[in-house]
Amino acid sequence: MILQMLVEAWRAMGANRLRTFLTMLGMVIGVGAVVMMLAIGQGAQYSVDQSISSMGSNLFIILSGSSTSGGLRMGSGATPTLTVADSQAIAELPEISAVAPAVPGVAQIVYGSNNWSTSVYGTTPAYLTVRNWTIAEGYPFTDSDVRSATRVALIGKTVAQNLFGEEDPVNKTIRIKQSPYLVVGVLGAKGQSLDGRDQDDTILIPVTTAQRKLFGTQFQGTVRFIMAQAASSDRMKVAERDMTDLLRQRHHIQEGAENDFSVRNLTALANTAAQATRVMSIMLGAIASISLLVGGIGIMNIMLVSVTERTREIGIRVAIGARQRDILTQFLMEAIFISISGCTIGVLIGVGGAFLVNRLAEIAVVITVASIVMAFLVAAGVGVFFGYYPARKAARLKPIEALRYQ
Amino acid sequence: MNSVIRIEKLFKEYETAAGAVPVLKGIDLSISSGEFVAVMGPSGSGKSTFMNILGCLDTPTAGSYILNERDVGTLNADQLAHLRNEVIGFVFQGFNLLPRANLEDNVALPLVYCNVQKAERSKRAHEMLEKVGLAGHASSLPSQISGGQQQRVAIARALVNRPKLILADEPTGNLDTGTSREIMEIFTKLNENEGITVVLVTHEPDIATYAKRLVKFLDGRLIYDGDVAEAHT
Ligand SMILES: Nc1ncnc2c1ncn2[C@@H]1O[C@H](COP(=O)(O)OP(=O)(O)OP(=O)(O)O)[C@@H](O)[C@H]1O
Numbered sequence: 001m002i003l004q005m006l007v008e009a010w011r012a013m014g015a016n017r018l019r020t021f022l023t024m025l026g027m028v029i030g031v032g033a034v035v036m037m038l039a040i041g042q043g044a045q046y047s048v049d050q051s052i053s054s055m056g057s058n059l060f061i062i063l064s065g066s067s068t069s070g071g072l073r074m075g076s077g078a079t080p081t082l083t084v085a086d087s088q089a090i091a092e093l094p095e096i097s098a099v100a101p102a103v104p105g106v107a108q109i110v111y112g113s114n115n116w117s118t119s120v121y122g123t124t125p126a127y128l129t130v131r132n133w134t135i136a137e138g139y140p141f142t143d144s145d146v147r148s149a150t151r152v153a154l155i156g157k158t159v160a161q162n163l164f165g166e167e168d169p170v171n172k173t174i175r176i177k178q179s180p181y182l183v184v185g186v187l188g189a190k191g192q193s194l195d196g197r198d199q200d201d202t203i204l205i206p207v208t209t210a211q212r213k214l215f216g217t218q219f220q221g222t223v224r225f226i227m228a229q230a231a232s233s234d235r236m237k238v239a240e241r242d243m244t245d246l247l248r249q250r251h252h253i254q255e256g257a258e259n260d261f262s263v264r265n266l267t268a269l270a271n272t273a274a275q276a277t278r279v280m281s282i283m284l285g286a287i288a289s290i291s292l293l294v295g296g297i298g299i300m301n302i303m304l305v306s307v308t309e310r311t312r313e314i315g316i317r318v319a320i321g322a323r324q325r326d327i328l329t330q331f332l333m334e335a336i337f338i339s340i341s342g343c344t345i346g347v348l349i350g351v352g353g354a355f356l357v358n359r360l361a362e363i364a365v366v367i368t369v370a371s372i373v374m375a376f377l378v379a380a381g382v383g384v385f386f387g388y389y390p391a392r393k394a395a396r397l398k399p400i401e402a403l404r405y406q
Numbered sequence: 407m408n409s410v411i412r413i414e415k416l417f418k419e420y421e422t423a424a425g426a427v428p429v430l431k432g433i434d435l436s437i438s439s440g441e442f443v444a445v446m447g448p449s450g451s452g453k454s455t456f457m458n459i460l461g462c463l464d465t466p467t468a469g470s471y472i473l474n475e476r477d478v479g480t481l482n483a484d485q486l487a488h489l490r491n492e493v494i495g496f497v498f499q500g501f502n503l504l505p506r507a508n509l510e511d512n513v514a515l516p517l518v519y520c521n522v523q524k525a526e527r528s529k530r531a532h533e534m535l536e537k538v539g540l541a542g543h544a545s546s547l548p549s550q551i552s553g554g555q556q557q558r559v560a561i562a563r564a565l566v567n568r569p570k571l572i573l574a575d576e577p578t579g580n581l582d583t584g585t586s587r588e589i590m591e592i593f594t595k596l597n598e599n600e601g602i603t604v605v606l607v608t609h610e611p612d613i614a615t616y617a618k619r620l621v622k623f624l625d626g627r628l629i630y631d632g633d634v635a636e637a638h639t
């Protein structure tokens with residue numbers, strides 16, 4: 001019976017190939033769009049989550065300069081007011097688990113005949129803890145390296161690839177601004193940061209080396225920013241207040257005067273970014289769903305035309321004993337047939353399109369079985385839903401009226 | 407007497423823009439099992455309307471229709487479908503075959519709606535096609551055969567579910583005299599050899615002579631009910 005129905009459905013659709021194809025096209029585009037948008041949305045979500053976990057958790061960044069930068073006042077980080085000593089004092093706070101000062105700069109790196117321009121951070125070994133950074137090869141530099149300002153360097157994956165290629169960088173000597181530095185280790189890969197920069201394109205050296213030997217500054221002993229990690233997420237509030245109090249006290253800032261530094265909760269900022277991505281992926285999905293809906297309405301349109309066009313046929317079937325549910329099943333079957341076929345092609349195109357986007361635009365895409373199954377079910381549902389009305393209309397026709405129809 | 411059809415005070419009105427138009431104005435008629443009845447009357451006298459009600463394709467405005475001891479007026483849609491499927495075989499003037507289905511599928515169609523298996527359907531469809539002299543055409547399409555052959559296919563379809571009653575509304579209306587005769591031979595054989603009750607509408611007195619009993623309609627009423635031979639004398 002069902003088989004017979006399928007054969008009938010197939011025959012009916014074969015009788016009007018162009019129309020069937022066009023109806024299916026609506027479904028194909030709808031499902032393709034949904035699958036692709038979900039893939040891109042989830043891909044974006046995945047990248048953001050990845051960046052957030054690569055950033056490190058419960059993070060603060062403390063920048064030199066006023067927090068209310070505007071007018072004639074210098075922007076954040078402009079006048080160095082923070083010192084390594086500040087960073088050490090913050091480390092003493094009970095709700096802070098790790099602190100690292102940073103002196104960033106850009107420098108030309110040379111190894112053999114290769115050279116590479118990258119960002120160099122002067123910092124302490126605690127930076128690895130704060131940023132949740134692993135060592136892929138070799139060892140990190142030590143606190144005694146920091147004390148004696150030795151010329152040692154930890155290099156990121158990208159730097160290693162560009163300078164060394166296949167060669168093992170550990171214990172090789174590179175030149176940073178003409179001075180020789182010993183590569184003690186290679187950092188583990190981290191990928192992109194939230195703002196899209198390659199986090200592996202970096203070099204870490206002891207903060208003292210950076211201050212004294214690499215980037216000479218007129219403000220002796222200062223650092224550009226300090227990164228601090230709270231012991232747990234529920235202590236972020238207290239940590240922020242205590243660090244502010246501590247730094248105001250250390251910088252001798254009068255009651256009512258502006259801070260000469262600013263404390264920013266990076267984790268909160270990151271969560272905002274994640275939230276934005278989530279909203280974006282939901283919106284992508286919603287927009288794609290509209291095209292699915294339009295596809296469904298296309299099915300309904302065609303089915304209604306089909307019912308009208310085949311009124312006589314329905315009359316004949318009823319006259320020889322078809323029940324209402326036989327007619328209903330027949331037309332529903334056609335609707336489902338169209339939507340399932342359209343859906344299958346749509347999923348293939350959506351997945352293909354997602355891969356293409358991934359290749360050409362280098363955007364992360366994530367295709368989950370769940371998203372495909374969902375698109376499929378929704379499309380089949382849309383087919384049944386929009387096929388039902390015309391099918392019922394056909395089934396309810398009075399036999400004699402259907403037979404008289406010309 | 408064992409009556410297949412018993413009709414009492416049957417009325418039918420059509421609702422039109424100009425108001426209700428009475429078409430059948432109180433028909434009383436009883437047809438026994440095994441009869442061969444010809445229905446005649448001028449155009450517009452209500453013959454088709456009457457046949458459609460007999461075939462459970464339309465419903466009367468008033469009156470009762472008892473088919474095989476069951477009051478049709480009390481049946482639901484599924485029960486009516488069942489009657490159309492297994493008890494009645496309807497033959498139309500315009501054949502009413504499915505244009506996209508081949509002859510075998512057309513003939514087998516009623517069996518689809520009473521859950522007969524594919525192999526059995528095919529077997530019975532072939533038997534029926536053979537019976538009406540179209541054994542070799544099972545896979546032709548209706549558009550590939552003549553009108554007379556199409557009407558044979560329609561008869562085969564009406565017969566495939568072994569009905570007790572055949573209703574035919576001007577089955578030869580679109581056919582030439584020779585072909586009409588061949589079709590009428592088929593009905594006669596069905597009536598005489600298998601005892602199937604046949605009710606047949608026609609405009610041609612020649613065709614009516616194949617039947618045994620004749621009823622005449624005029625303006626929605628029965629004006630004659632009796633022997634065919636007597637009517638023409
Ligand atoms: N659906 C309808 N709506 C309104 N009036 C109708 C409808 N069907 C039939 N009629 C009217 O009912 C009357 C009887 O029609 P019917 O078709 O039963 O006649 P008939 O005897 O079969 O005629 P013919 O010999 O031409 O086939 C006609 O006057 C016709 O106009």
Ligand SMILES: [Mg+2]
Pocket residue numbers: 453454455575
């Ligand atoms: Mg008529």
